[in-house]
Amino acid sequence: xxxxxxxxxxxxxxxxxxxxxxxxxxxxxxxxxxxxxxxxxxxxxxxxxxxxxxxxxxxxxxxxxxxxxxxxxxxxxxxxxxxxxxxxxxxxxxxxxxxxxxxxxxxxxxxxxxxxxxxxxxxxxxxxxxxxxxxxxxxxxxxxxxxxxxxxxxxxxxxxxxxxxxxxxxxxxxxx
Amino acid sequence: xxxxxxxxxxxxxxxxxxxxxxxxxxxxxxxxxxxxxxxxxxxxxxxxxxxxxxxxxxxxxxxxxxxxxxxxxxxxxxxxxxxxxxxxxxxxxxxxxxxxxx
Numbered sequence: 001x002x003x004x005x006x007x008x009x010x011x012x013x014x015x016x017x018x019x020x021x022x023x024x025x026x027x028x029x030x031x032x033x034x035x036x037x038x039x040x041x042x043x044x045x046x047x048x049x050x051x052x053x054x055x056x057x058x059x060x061x062x063x064x065x066x067x068x069x070x071x072x073x074x075x076x077x078x079x080x081x082x083x084x085x086x087x088x089x090x091x092x093x094x095x096x097x098x099x100x101x102x103x104x105x106x107x108x109x110x111x112x113x114x115x116x117x118x119x120x121x122x123x124x125x126x127x128x129x130x131x132x133x134x135x136x137x138x139x140x141x142x143x144x145x146x147x148x149x150x151x152x153x154x155x156x157x158x159x160x161x162x163x164x165x166x167x168x169x170x171x172x173x174x175x176x
Numbered sequence: 177x178x179x180x181x182x183x184x185x186x187x188x189x190x191x192x193x194x195x196x197x198x199x200x201x202x203x204x205x206x207x208x209x210x211x212x213x214x215x216x217x218x219x220x221x222x223x224x225x226x227x228x229x230x231x232x233x234x235x236x237x238x239x240x241x242x243x244x245x246x247x248x249x250x251x252x253x254x255x256x257x258x259x260x261x262x263x264x265x266x267x268x269x270x271x272x273x274x275x276x277x278x
Binding site: 014016019020023040043044045046047048049050051052055056057058059063064067068069071072075076078080082086102105106107108109110111113114115116117118119120121126128131132134135138139140141144148151152153155157158161 | 178179180181182183184185186187190191192195196197198199200201202203204205206207208209210211212213215216225227228231232233235239240247253254256257261262264265275276277278
């Protein structure tokens with residue numbers, strides 16, 4: 001995006017202005033000296049990371065509809081998009097999702113079922129058992145450490161992760 | 177035109193210790209394959225931003241020790257938990273920083 005700040009009057013009257021004086025300020029409206037408004041400093045993220053539907057080798061991608069991805073990609077210095085499928089060319093008129101042009105994308109990664117254990121609406125459901133297992137493990141450092149060993153550190157790659165969690169046939173079928 | 181198709185491992189090299197990383201706010205579409213690789217590479221000191229809101233994306237990075245600060249307007253966990261569970265534990269123990277931009 002490249003804008004240094006944005007006007008966001010909704011913060012007026014909240015204590016966020018007092019607690020975060022470096023990020024939010026009340027300024028005079030440059031177009032009307034009778035009015036004051038709240039401005040928020042731009043975030044300028046170093047990296048944006050998304051999971052999307054399709055990508056091509058040049059970096060064009062198709063992501064979920066109605067999301068914030070394009071805005072976040074424009075605002076970020078580097079952008080990584082993992083996708084379910086690599087195609088010859090992503091068509092910007094493809095109605096399966098919303099298009100982000102390659103100029104806003106640094107890296108495209110083929111990661112089928114890459115959102116697991118969360119879901120991708122239309123392609124595969126969330127894996128409720130695995131998410132409940134995550135929640136249960138999150139109770140202590142020790143139990144979450146065991147979870148990480150099992151699903152992250154003892155697994156060398158995304159492919160090995162998919163083998164570990166044993167894809168259900170219907171998942172594989174829908175995800176192509 | 178530059179070839180941008182890379183492996184999970186190559187893409188992870190784009191992320192450096194201390195970076196601010198932004199995610200979308202959904203429990204669906206979480207880029208977990210990429211996040212597991214960041215944990216494997218032991219990236220540290222990340223500030224994770226959730227727009228709008230956060231879920232497993234921010235919670236996983238906190239639980240794996242990759243992120244020590246998050247900024248978002250809410251940190252839920254779909255229908256699975258009232259509050260993102262690693263966030264809840266680490267916040268109550270004062271081991272991380274949360275910036276509220278409700």
